[in-house]
Amino acid sequence: xxxxxxxxxxxxxxxxxxxxxxxxxxxxxxxxxxxxxxxxxxxxxxxxxxxxxxxxxxxxxxxxxxxxxxxxxxxxxxxxxxxxxxxxxxxxxxxxxxxxxxxxxxxxxxxxxxxxxxxxxxxxxxxxxxxxxxxxxxxxxxxxxxxxxxxxxxxxxxxxxxxxxxxxxxxxxxxxxxxxxxxxxxxxxxxxxxxxxxxxxxxxxxxxxxxxxxxxxxxxxxxxxxxxxxxxxxxxxxxxxxxxxxxxxxxxxxxxxxxxxxxxxxxxxxxxxxxxxxxxxxxxxxxxxxxxxxxxxxxxxxxxxxxxxxxxxxxxxxxxxxx
Amino acid sequence: xxxxxxxxxxxxxxxxxxxxxxxxxxxxxxxxxxxxxxxxxxxxxxxxxxxxxxxxxxxxxxxxxxxxxxxxxxxxxxxxxxxxxxxxxxxxxxxxxxxxxxxxxxxxxxxxxxxxxxxxxxxxxxxxxxxxxxxxxxxxxxxxxxxxxxxxxxxxxxxxxxxxxxxxxxxxxxxxxxxxxxxxxxxxxxxxxxxxxxxxxxxxxxxxxxxxxxxxxxxxxxxxxxxxxxxxxxxxxxxxxxxxxxxxxxxxxxxxxxxxxxxxxxxxxxxxxxxxxxxxxxxxxxxxxxxxxxxxxxxxxxxxx
Numbered sequence: 001x002x003x004x005x006x007x008x009x010x011x012x013x014x015x016x017x018x019x020x021x022x023x024x025x026x027x028x029x030x031x032x033x034x035x036x037x038x039x040x041x042x043x044x045x046x047x048x049x050x051x052x053x054x055x056x057x058x059x060x061x062x063x064x065x066x067x068x069x070x071x072x073x074x075x076x077x078x079x080x081x082x083x084x085x086x087x088x089x090x091x092x093x094x095x096x097x098x099x100x101x102x103x104x105x106x107x108x109x110x111x112x113x114x115x116x117x118x119x120x121x122x123x124x125x126x127x128x129x130x131x132x133x134x135x136x137x138x139x140x141x142x143x144x145x146x147x148x149x150x151x152x153x154x155x156x157x158x159x160x161x162x163x164x165x166x167x168x169x170x171x172x173x174x175x176x177x178x179x180x181x182x183x184x185x186x187x188x189x190x191x192x193x194x195x196x197x198x199x200x201x202x203x204x205x206x207x208x209x210x211x212x213x214x215x216x217x218x219x220x221x222x223x224x225x226x227x228x229x230x231x232x233x234x235x236x237x238x239x240x241x242x243x244x245x246x247x248x249x250x251x252x253x254x255x256x257x258x259x260x261x262x263x264x265x266x267x268x269x270x271x272x273x274x275x276x277x278x279x280x281x282x283x284x285x286x287x288x289x290x291x292x293x294x295x296x297x298x299x300x301x302x303x304x305x306x307x308x309x310x311x312x313x314x315x316x317x318x319x320x321x322x323x
Numbered sequence: 324x325x326x327x328x329x330x331x332x333x334x335x336x337x338x339x340x341x342x343x344x345x346x347x348x349x350x351x352x353x354x355x356x357x358x359x360x361x362x363x364x365x366x367x368x369x370x371x372x373x374x375x376x377x378x379x380x381x382x383x384x385x386x387x388x389x390x391x392x393x394x395x396x397x398x399x400x401x402x403x404x405x406x407x408x409x410x411x412x413x414x415x416x417x418x419x420x421x422x423x424x425x426x427x428x429x430x431x432x433x434x435x436x437x438x439x440x441x442x443x444x445x446x447x448x449x450x451x452x453x454x455x456x457x458x459x460x461x462x463x464x465x466x467x468x469x470x471x472x473x474x475x476x477x478x479x480x481x482x483x484x485x486x487x488x489x490x491x492x493x494x495x496x497x498x499x500x501x502x503x504x505x506x507x508x509x510x511x512x513x514x515x516x517x518x519x520x521x522x523x524x525x526x527x528x529x530x531x532x533x534x535x536x537x538x539x540x541x542x543x544x545x546x547x548x549x550x551x552x553x554x555x556x557x558x559x560x561x562x563x564x565x566x567x568x569x570x571x572x573x574x575x576x577x578x579x580x581x582x583x584x585x586x587x588x589x590x591x592x593x594x595x596x597x598x599x600x601x602x603x604x605x606x607x608x609x610x611x612x613x614x615x616x617x618x619x620x621x622x623x624x625x626x627x628x
Contacts, residue, residue, distance in 0.1 A: 036449055036530060037452065038451075039445075039530035040454065043449065043531075044445040044446060047457065047498065047499040051460050051464060051498075051500065054476065054498065055467060055472070058476045061479055062479075072481060119366070122359075125359070133364075133367050135610075135614065136371050137367060139607075139610065142607075143603050146559045146577070147559075147561055147577045147578075147602070148603045151581075152376075154584065155389075155592070160389055161389075161392060162373070162392050166393070169393070199621045202621045203621060251466070255470040255471055258561045261561075261565075279474060280473065283474045292474040293474045293475060293478065296472070296475060
């Protein structure tokens with residue numbers, strides 16, 4: 001950027017030439033840089049470089065590593081398709097973590113969107129304290145991804161944690177270890193994900209306010225009650241927003257890492273082993289980096305397929321604004 | 324892409340559809356209305372309860388944190404947990420971790436926003452070959468999440484000799500690799516009338532001059548929104564710190580907190596919650612003072628905040 005700044009300055013006010021030849025070539029360079037096409041490439045150069053250097057090259061390189069046995073420290077050794085054969089035929093943990101991750105993402109995302117929509121509908125009614133309400137519902141999604149909340153969650157669901165104390169208030173006295181039980185542990189992570197519905201709620205609120213009120217007026221003139229107005233007007237007009245959030249948030253769900261890594265570490269008995277945590281362990285604690293790279297590529301592919309399938313279903317349920 | 328583009332509508336602040344029944348209800352309070360507020364208020368309190376509980380627990384004597392976990396307000400208020408927490412680990416004060424985090428977050432944020440702004444200007448305003456491809460690349464970089472890249476990027480940085488340093492945490496961001504920020508600023512630039520560019524051009528301004536003298540001063544709101552998001556994401560970033568920072572002294576806050584949570588270290592719950600509360604302070608402050616920008620960012624992009 002420093003270069004561009006000097007170019008601009010000298011472009012407006014050319015320095016006195018030291019020698020005729022030098023000045024001419026200097027001026028030509030400036031005139032060349034001043035062209036719109038050149039300026040466009042110069043200005044987008046950071047992204048072109050970054051995209052190639054930090055996304056394309058690492059991905060391409062790692063595609064090669066998926067065909068190798070690579071322990072990070074030594075040299076990669078070419079082993080053909082062995083990593084993939086091991087993954088699909090000899091690795092129960094691959095299937096286990098894939099199952100856990102899909103279960104987590106496909107349960108928590110719709111639940112989160114449903115809560116977001118319900119609360120957005122509740123908050124659509126304005127009052128003097130609706131600002132406070134919105135802030136309270138939004139705060140968890142600001143903080144939810146932090147390590148602080150993860151360690152808090154771990155404590156809350158401990159045998160002597162807040163959740164059991166709260167249940168005690170309702171007469172259910174228990175020392176149940178939520179994180180130690182094979183069927184309940186994953187639900188603590190799902191609850192944590194659903195708890196962060198605030199940002200989706202804001203998006204729904206914004207979209208809800210864009211629905212023209214004439215539509216509702218016309219509907220009530222025709223005798224439609226609130227219930228059918230919701231199903232016939234509100235929900236169809238929200239489907240583009242729902243679709244976009246469904247895609248983005250389930251992808252995020254497939255890739256959940258930090259919360260699982262800190263709260264459960266896959267325990268008990270791998271029932272909360274997320275794909276990303278398994279990939280991390282394989283690559284960086286067991287040093288099977290080639291295998292880890294193969295896991296990453298399989299996940300990329302699965303996300304691609306998943307997104308593609310969702311886009312194919314789009315025309316059946318998503319309202320098309322252009323149509 | 325059908326992205327929820329609703330930047331003008333600000334659900335957090337604007338009460339544009341003012342409640343016409345608000346005045347009359349003062350004299351004639353309907354039970355329905357009370358029921359509504361009771362339900363919503365209870366839900367709102369339930370949502371923030373865990374965080375409030377954590378913050379208040381940090382003021383309890385550490386032995387009482389678990390023993391009185393059913394009780395919200397401490398019986399004895401104490402700051403001991405904060406003194407113990409800031410002592411940190413193995414002679415490294417917790418202030419050091421905060422300093423590390425601030426350094427990483429601020430440099431990466433400045434780099435991201437500066438580079439994203441100029442790239443956004445190029446894609447949104449200038450005509451050059453490959454512009455459409457760049458737009459697609461930008462969307463791709465938005466969809467490609469950092470987690471799935473952890474192994475590929477680690478192996479690449481390993482080759483570059485960047486592991487065990489802050490470089491992977493800062494340098495890539497200076498090259499606008501997070502498409503989200505380009506997209507955010509592009510959206511904003513699209514709203515600036517092109518006649519301003521043309522007027523500047525007639526006055527002899529170069530394309531670079533237009534960016535620095537015309538566009539830059541006008542995109543401040545988008546830049547503020549971008550800075551807020553970038554800072555919060557960098558501050559909370561745990562994964563890349565876990566991968567690339569191995570020196571305890573150079574840990575950022577997120578990784579240092581993990582030390583408290585490790586079963587191997589002493590379980591000083593009071594100090595743990597005290598430092599956890601400190602770690603969420605920047606996000607809470609940003610939330611309190613810049614809510615409007617946050618909401619704008621969430622609504623324009625439809626992305627997770």
